[in-house]
Amino acid sequence: MRLKFTKSTDIKEHYVTDEQVWQSRRAIIKGMGFAGAMSALSSSASANPLKWFSDEDKALFVQSPLNAITSIVAKDPMTKESVATSYNNFYEFGTSKDAPVKNAQEFKVNPWILKIDGLVESPTTIGYDDLFSKFSLEERIYRLRCVEAWSMVIPWVGFPLAKLLALAKPLSSAKYVAFETLEDPKQMPGQRSRFAGGGIDYPYVEGLRMDEALHDLSFMSVGMYGKTLPPQNGAPIRLVLPWKYGFKSIKSIVRITLTDKQPPTTWNILAPSEYGFYANVNPKVDHPRWSQARERRILGTGLRDQQRLDTLPFNGYTEVASLYKNMDLTKYY
Numbered sequence: 001m002r003l004k005f006t007k008s009t010d011i012k013e014h015y016v017t018d019e020q021v022w023q024s025r026r027a028i029i030k031g032m033g034f035a036g037a038m039s040a041l042s043s044s045a046s047a048n049p050l051k052w053f054s055d056e057d058k059a060l061f062v063q064s065p066l067n068a069i070t071s072i073v074a075k076d077p078m079t080k081e082s083v084a085t086s087y088n089n090f091y092e093f094g095t096s097k098d099a100p101v102k103n104a105q106e107f108k109v110n111p112w113i114l115k116i117d118g119l120v121e122s123p124t125t126i127g128y129d130d131l132f133s134k135f136s137l138e139e140r141i142y143r144l145r146c147v148e149a150w151s152m153v154i155p156w157v158g159f160p161l162a163k164l165l166a167l168a169k170p171l172s173s174a175k176y177v178a179f180e181t182l183e184d185p186k187q188m189p190g191q192r193s194r195f196a197g198g199g200i201d202y203p204y205v206e207g208l209r210m211d212e213a214l215h216d217l218s219f220m221s222v223g224m225y226g227k228t229l230p231p232q233n234g235a236p237i238r239l240v241l242p243w244k245y246g247f248k249s250i251k252s253i254v255r256i257t258l259t260d261k262q263p264p265t266t267w268n269i270l271a272p273s274e275y276g277f278y279a280n281v282n283p284k285v286d287h288p289r290w291s292q293a294r295e296r297r298i299l300g301t302g303l304r305d306q307q308r309l310d311t312l313p314f315n316g317y318t319e320v321a322s323l324y325k326n327m328d329l330t331k332y333y
């Protein structure tokens, strides 16, 4: 089914204008030297030579303005739809990359019930149609970096997680958000035996700290490439967290629970020394069995569609860095 949504290109035009304005201003700042420009920005003197900077601009400048431009629309070339929908990790449907597309085609996503409960004022249940009608849908072109060191660039359609949580009115005592995938061994062959499901104790569970969940980048996807999600990509609704390793982006969610304790997470339970709760993309913290410094960007199936790239801190989404400012990221990996 095709979806109606605000196209990322519309959003991009808005940001590109900002960027052009920014670039022209930066050219002026360059002439003054960085220190001079910064002192001009922070002074409120009436003779401020940069008076054409609005207060908003100053905030952007100090926080690194390019982030605002790159966060919603990845500037990198996009992965081909046929590849993003056939090279998947969805262990409920088998552990090989081509198992989900082969085994998930009969997966029933309508009707669907998503429960939001726990430390909330209004426990909420939403159905399949609500997923596409309760919120205005927008497109986000995000980089997805798997902990296995491959990556893609995917245009998702959906809405911010914060909007979904707001429906249930989280209590101030809620400090974490727990997510759960459907458990249905009849439909999901990977849940029928430990071997078929990669040793995971199902249902697949994930979690976020409240401030991470409320960050604008945290996105609930109900579609990709302008259409509803295919089952292998987590239909009918999955999480997308572009600054974290892919395993945090839990698929086919049936329950979201607000809690005051850090919730257990599937890969951390399976191998705590290899996969942490935070799982922020970090080229400086290697996986015990392989380096995370570089990645293989998959754009298509041809040889020239595989790029070798340096992995960026927070997968390039550095505006989230302030969420972790007093944390040792080698300990909280």
Ligand SMILES: Nc1nc2c(c(=O)[nH]1)N[C@H]1C(S)=C(S)[C@@H](COP(=O)(O)O)O[C@H]1N2
Pocket (backbone or CB within 6 Å): 084, 087, 088, 089, 090, 091, 092, 144, 145, 146, 147, 181, 204, 232, 233, 234, 245, 246, 247, 248, 249, 250, 251, 252
């Ligand atoms: N329920 C569930 N969610 C999941 C997984 C899974 O096995 N089960 N795999 C994760 C991993 S490791 C990655 S890299 C992404 C892959 O998403 P994609 O197939 O849409 O690219 O989904 C994540 N979400």
Ligand SMILES: [Mo]
Pocket (backbone or CB within 6 Å): 089, 145, 146, 147, 148, 245, 246, 247
């Ligand atoms: Mo992954």
